[in-house]
Amino acid sequence: MTALPMVMPEPCLPAQVTIYEVGPRDGLQNEKAQVPTEAKEAFVRRLLAAGLPVVEATSFVHPRWVPQLADAEELITRLGAVGRGLPVLVPNERGLDRALELGCEHVAIFGSATETFASKNLNRSLDEQFAMFEPTVRRARDAGLDVRAYVSMCFGDPWEGGVPIEQVVSVGRRLVDLGASQLSLGDTIGVGTPGHVRALVEACVAAGLGTDLLALHFHDTYGQALTNTMAGLRAGVTTYDASAGGLGGCPYARSATGNLATEDLVWMLTGLGIGHGVDLAALVATSVWMAGVLGRPSPSAVVRALAAAEAPA
Ligand code: HMG
């Protein structure tokens, strides 16, 4: 029997959250080993079967920039109708064309709050990134697609240091004005702390970017992802990005390590009595299996604790 936390709700938190699973994309984009496409397909299917409502499948970026996801077409084709319903990353019109050709229904663009990361990750200046996104979002919306927008380096940047909150809000505003329906605020290198999360969410809300528009995307580099999630819950945000087993990182920000582990998030939400719809045992089994595919143990504390508890004495 899988252990579960005792349920002890805290007042004034959301009753339900949406977990936006990024393991197959953010998780696998940073792996040294090339994961076979059939293993990626099994990973996505197992995550969906575990009850995750949204699973970001892959990226239509330049295969030279992210070779780990060069099989995006093959993966979506193998997943069939299921694959077409899953969000995929597209940085530009070329990426959108590839997604449209396969019938994808949800895309995500990814912007940067800083000049340096825009250059490193997109080969564009901060302003030029919007010129790349504008026709991408317009054409996606005209084709009836839903568009999510990420903002990276919201809490700090390895080259520029601290990032002013107004700069993050301004980039987020511009992405929403282009037509994005959701803004995922990324702590790409995991340097954020709870007061900063609260201040950023409050500044977004004050600028008309309400919590219904926002998602939070934490990397756990400094062990702050769960406590930052708690700050997000207290500020009223109800969508959280997470990666099964805590896989993840960004190949263009070396200090980025794994995302908030989905299992760690599920454990905390369960204890708080917040609805999430995920079967923790099925999710842990999936991450244990993926750790075997990758040849290294999961960094998730909950995966390690539950896998040890299930192992024969
Ligand atoms: P570029 O070199 O400036 O591209 O790269 P370009 O527009 O000059 O085009 C050059 C060539 O690339 C052309 O081919 C294009 O067709 C081709 P040619 O005419 O020379 O034969 N091309 C493409 N081919 C396939 N798919 C495409 C594509 N685009 C152009 N989509 C580009 C610009 C944006 C393409 C490049 O910088 C890139 O691919 N960057 C992706 C980097 C990336 O994927 N990073 C990780 C994701 S972001 C992240 O992880 C953060 C996040 O998790 C949130 C957080 O944690 O903060 C989301």
Ligand code: MG
């Ligand atoms: Mg990320």
